[in-house]
Amino acid sequence: MSNLDEEIASAYRLEKLVWPILKGHRPEVQSVVIADMLATFIAGHAPPLREMVLGKTMELVRALVPINEALLFEEKGHPYSRKGRTTSDGPGFRRSS
Structure with a gap:
């Protein structure tokens, strides 16, 4: 398996862990969680x-x-x-x- 294939598989596994946590919450709540995670991701860059x-x-x-x-x-x-x-x-x- 190539490095890219491994990264895609890792992302897929992580997604499968996160979505069950968000499932059942209103879209407004889901969007706040996703936006905050994205902001943290962006803030980690120079x-x-x-x-x-x-x-x-x-x-x-x-x-x-x-x-x-x-x-x-x-x-x-x-x-x-x-x-x-x-x-x-x-x-x-x-x-x-």
């Missing part, structure tokens, strides 16, 4: 490198979104993407009184 590291990390996130959407929702795509569908954070959301 100040002159932080913007570059943050930019590269966001490029990776953007590249992973369609892959993860396909894994989550299969060929149908996100429910909000489907004709006539809305989500709680999208247009057309109505709270019941």
Whole structure:
């Protein structure tokens, strides 16, 4: 196994440990945890490198979104993407009184 393959496998194992901890928490709570972890990751880099590291990390996130959407929702795509569908954070959301 190459060094890159080992790093990918290690990242996959770590992800499998973290997600069960976040599962069941509201998205607002999950986002705070993920943002704080990312901020700590960025803060660990030398100040002159932080913007570059943050930019590269966001490029990776953007590249992973369609892959993860396909894994989550299969060929149908996100429910909000489907004709006539809305989500709680999208247009057309109505709270019941």
